[in-house]
Every structure is written in C-alpha cells, then in structure tokens.
Amino acid sequence: MKSEEEARPLTELLLAHAAPERLAWLREWPGLETLLAEHLAACREAWPPVTLSPEAFLRHLARHLPPQGAPADALRQLHAADLYLACACAGGDPQALHAFEQHILQKVPARLGQLPESTVDEVLQVVRQRLLLGMGGAPPKIADYSGRGPLRAWVRIVAARIVSELSSRDGRQELFSEPPETLERMLAPDDPERELLQADSREVLTEALRAALAALSERERALLRLHHLHGLTMDRLATMYGEPRSSVARHVAQARERLLKLTRRELAARLKLEGRELESLLGLVQSRLDLSLDRLMD
Secondary structure (H helix, E strand, C coil): CCCHHHHCCHHHHHHHHCCHHHHHHHHCCCCHHHHHHHHHHHHHHHCCCCCCCHHHHHHHHHHCCCCCCCCCHHHHCCCHHHHHHHHHHHCCCHHHHHHHHHHHHHHCHHHCCCCCHHHHHHHHHHHHHHHHCCCCCCCCHHHHCCCCCCHHHHHHHHHHHHHHHHCCHHHHHHHHCCCHHHHHCCCCCCCHHHHHCCHHHHHHHHHHHHHHHHHCCHHHHHHHHHHHHCCCCHHHHHHHHCCCHHHHHHHHHHHHHHHHHHHHHHHHHHCCCCHHHHHHHHHHHHHHHHHCHHHHCC
C-alpha cells in the first residue's frame, strides 16, 4: 500500500515547492506528471539502495528548475538520477555517500591528467570536504548541483579547480594552514591551567602546532577535521571512504596520536627547558591537546 505522500500526484508535490514565478509555466506543461514519474523511476533504477522520498527529491528539483522561457526540453533533458544522488548526499544518506565515492569521486582522477599519487589523494580529500560537508549552517555544496550536466563532469570541474589552487604556494597555504589564534584555542580560554603558559611559551606552542599539522598527510588532517570538528561518526567516515569501520577508526586514532607526538617533539626542540620543568609543560600541553582536538581543528 502506498504511503499518503506517495499517493499524492508528483506535480502537486513539485508545485508546492516551486517559486511563484514558475507556477503558471509548470501548470501549463503538458504531460508533466508523466515526465516526473519517468524521472523518479529512472532515479530509483540508477540508485536502488538510496532512500529518498518523492517530496524530498521534488523539493530539491524545484530549487533547480530551469527559468521560465527556457527550451521545453530543459526539464526533459535533466540528469535526474544524478540530481537525485546529489540531493541524497546533501542529506547525508549513507548509501548515497557510498555511491558517490564509488561511482563518481573515484572516477575523477583518470580525467585529471598525470599527477603524483599524493596530489591525487590531496585533491580527493578537499573535494570531499568542500562538497559533502555543510559549513556555518549552510548545506553541503553538492546541493548546488543543478542536474544540467552529468554529476561526474561537475565534480571533475571542482577537482580541476582544486588542482589549480594546489599548484600555487598561496593556494596550498589557504587550503591547509591553520591561523595562530585557532591553534591557541586548543587550551580553553577559561582554563586556569592556561595561565601556566607565559606569552612567549604560547607563541612557541602555536609554532609547534603549525609545524606538527604541516607534517601530517592531507588524509590525516582530513580525518581529524571530519571526526573532531565536523563530528562525523566512524560509521559515516567508513561509508564516505568506502572502507571498513575498524580500518577508518584505526586511521583516525593513528592520526591523532601522530599529531600529539609531533607536537611534543616540536615543543621539546623549541623550548630551552630541562628536566622537571620541561616535562611538566609537555605533560600539560599533551593532556589538554588530547581533550581539545575539536578546538585545534576549528
């Protein structure tokens, strides 16, 4: 038996979310109900594991309707299955994220030309962050995909722009460096233990943290950001990366431990302290860093 939503005409669902200036145009469209049904059937056939309600899809489609006066074939030629997948990814559907990783993202490197493997990995990490994570309350950027062309081509353009950014030193710094004020927030402002660090020691701490982050691989930085800043669970990370949960959890733990060790090593090299004084400061910093990685990666 169909649910109440599935029993509603698709045209009615689309009109409920379309902009007012498009309503008359849509109401006059002959065969719109049949066209929407064909699109929805093609979506479900292309991505059978993905769960997305007709209303959620048509609400998303309404945002990306071609403007009034566009060629009549514009809606017919919509890459509906790709739009459906993008909509589900924007909503965080695990099966959609897995399909995006396997069928879209992993096909991109072959079209980027000859690049070092490390650069390819870096590019894919940034694509994941830019397209699949919402920032500042905004929806993920993949929600901006309109379905006018293939999703794979759209993602490839995004990736090519990132390659261009990475080719310049300034671009790399913009993408991956952490500002000093962000690093210093690893110790909570209201933490009385912070007062144990003199101003010059805090400056050294910032430099040590920056050096430690720079020494991490982009995959390690990405995993720490995704888990500690954006709050992605191990299950969602496993889906996004197409890896077993235990493997992803191990990589996150290893990245976290490596950051701690690198920070400690940098502090030991930069601070000209000895014996108990050095060990006391290092112990304080390490314990607070262990508890405050979310602030560090903000």
